[in-house]
Amino acid sequence: MQCLECGSAVANLDNSHLLRCCSLTLQEYAIRHHLPLDLLIDQELLNRTDNPEDYPRPKAYPSEQARAIYRGLKWGGLLQKEEAFTIVPGEIRRLDMLLWNLQWLSEYGFLFRQEYRYAEETHRVVAVNRLKVPAAYLALSADAHLSPVPPPDFLLSLAVLVAHIGELQAGYLFLQLPGRAAGETIMAEACRHGIEFRELDAADQSDGLLLRTLTRSDTQHLLALIKDDLMGIPCAMERFDRKTPEMTVSKELIFDAAHFITDHPAKCSNLHGGRYLLHVKVRDRIDPVTGCVVDYGYLKRVANRRVIDRFDHHNLNYATSELAWRSSTEMLCVFIWEQLIEYLPGLVELQLYETTQSWCNYSGPTLEAFQQSGSDSLLSHFVDGKLGASQLRDLIREKPPTLEIIAKSQP
Numbered sequence: 001m002q003c004l005e006c007g008s009a010v011a012n013l014d015n016s017h018l019l020r021c022c023s024l025t026l027q028e029y030a031i032r033h034h035l036p037l038d039l040l041i042d043q044e045l046l047n048r049t050d051n052p053e054d055y056p057r058p059k060a061y062p063s064e065q066a067r068a069i070y071r072g073l074k075w076g077g078l079l080q081k082e083e084a085f086t087i088v089p090g091e092i093r094r095l096d097m098l099l100w101n102l103q104w105l106s107e108y109g110f111l112f113r114q115e116y117r118y119a120e121e122t123h124r125v126v127a128v129n130r131l132k133v134p135a136a137y138l139a140l141s142a143d144a145h146l147s148p149v150p151p152p153d154f155l156l157s158l159a160v161l162v163a164h165i166g167e168l169q170a171g172y173l174f175l176q177l178p179g180r181a182a183g184e185t186i187m188a189e190a191c192r193h194g195i196e197f198r199e200l201d202a203a204d205q206s207d208g209l210l211l212r213t214l215t216r217s218d219t220q221h222l223l224a225l226i227k228d229d230l231m232g233i234p235c236a237m238e239r240f241d242r243k244t245p246e247m248t249v250s251k252e253l254i255f256d257a258a259h260f261i262t263d264h265p266a267k268c269s270n271l272h273g274g275r276y277l278l279h280v281k282v283r284d285r286i287d288p289v290t291g292c293v294v295d296y297g298y299l300k301r302v303a304n305r306r307v308i309d310r311f312d313h314h315n316l317n318y319a320t321s322e323l324a325w326r327s328s329t330e331m332l333c334v335f336i337w338e339q340l341i342e343y344l345p346g347l348v349e350l351q352l353y354e355t356t357q358s359w360c361n362y363s364g365p366t367l368e369a370f371q372q373s374g375s376d377s378l379l380s381h382f383v384d385g386k387l388g389a390s391q392l393r394d395l396i397r398e399k400p401p402t403l404e405i406i407a408k409s410q411p
Contacts, residue, residue, distance in 0.1 A: 003017065013029070014045070026114065037126070038124055045116050052085070057109060063104070069156070072156070072161040072164070073101070075157065075182040076177065077178030084136075086134075088101060089128070092127070094234070098129060099234075100234050102131055109134065110132065112129075113129075113131070115127070155229065162226060162230070162236075163235075169284060170366075171216040172215075172367065177210070177211065183208075187211065195222045197213055197218070198212050200342065215368070239289050244287075246286075248283040249292075249294060251296060252277065252278070253277075253279075253300070255312035256273065256274070257274075257313070258272065258314075278303070278353075280344070282346040320335065324382060329358070329360045333352050333364075336350055338375055
């Protein structure tokens with residue numbers, strides 16, 4: 001086999017050769033030369049088992065740097081159990097970030113592994129990159145943490161968390177956390193540094209927590225606070241400051257609902273129903289790590305929870321007070337926008353079809369403008385506390401009966 005990097009003939013093309021030849025791993029080589037791993041992998045490398053005895057013993061007392069990085073990864077749910085091992089998964093696009101973790105996590109006994117498996121569901125060989133350590137080693141390190149040492153640097157732990165799982169949408173930072181306890185710790189500590197988060201009810205795990213910076217200013221303040229640490233982590237800052245193309249993505253969703261239009265002079269005053277077709281459009285830059293503007297799965301989950309589950313197979317007039325008077329397509333769009341903008345700050349347009357011949361397009365306020373102005377007054381007429389306060393109501397208010405005093409005549 002000929003190496004396409006150095007041109008030499010080799011019996012087996014593997015990491016041992018490639019890392020000496022061009023500093024690439026076998027998976028990177030396959031991607032660069034658009035070759036399937038099936039053609040490159042020696043069969044002996046497939047599905048190999050790892051022996052815990054091959055791992056170096058951890059340090060008795062990991063350094064503060066190592067402990068801070070460990071804590072940030074743990075917050076993000078990146079310490080995962082797999083048989084007798086604990087792993088930190090990595091992405092080939094950010095391999096250097098994984099190796100940056102390794103230089104500190106080696107104090108716990110972690111080693112880098114690029115493992116190759118035949119995936120039956122895809123019928124091809126796949127590679128997975130991870131840091132691995134025998135789980136028993138971490139139990140020893142946990143005992144060491146009981147010693148009287150100060151807690152690790154919060155800002156470094158936060159930087160590690162943001163570098164690994166932070167997502168920027170229209171200037172707002174999102175953190176999808178697997179555990180509520182970690183999220184509450186982060187919110188409390190960040191608040192002490194003048195940074196506020198908002199919890200959103202769209203976590204991808206039942207016991208997880210989705211956090212979003214409250215304002216754009218909070219995002220800027222947070223990134224400025226941890227910028228020095230982020231600059232030291234390979235591939236971290238590009239996710240937040242690299243200029244990439246902007247584009248609009250759209251998700252189509254369908255729900256069936258009934259409604260009626262109060263006081264309508266024609267047939268729409270009668271209860272009727274149909275199939276609504278909703279296009280949710282989000283515009284932003286391409287995330288250089290994911291290659292996407294926004295994850296379609298997240299977009300669908302948010303739209304289902306906030307809109308579809310509320311309206312599908314319901315009467316729109318009775319589904320929410322904002323639409324009880326007017327469940328028109330136009331009013332429905334205003335309401336849907338307010339349900340989604342907190343979760344999708346890059347939202348630029350809603351397109352809602354009531355029939356194939358009747359639809360409307362709506363572009364509402366940005367999240368920043370919505371936070372300042374609140375809900376549109378169009379939706380609040382019948383829930384306004386001032387409703388009924390007019391003195392004109394006296395004209396139709398039934399007056400209580402009065403007693404007429406009749407003077408007794410003298411004899």
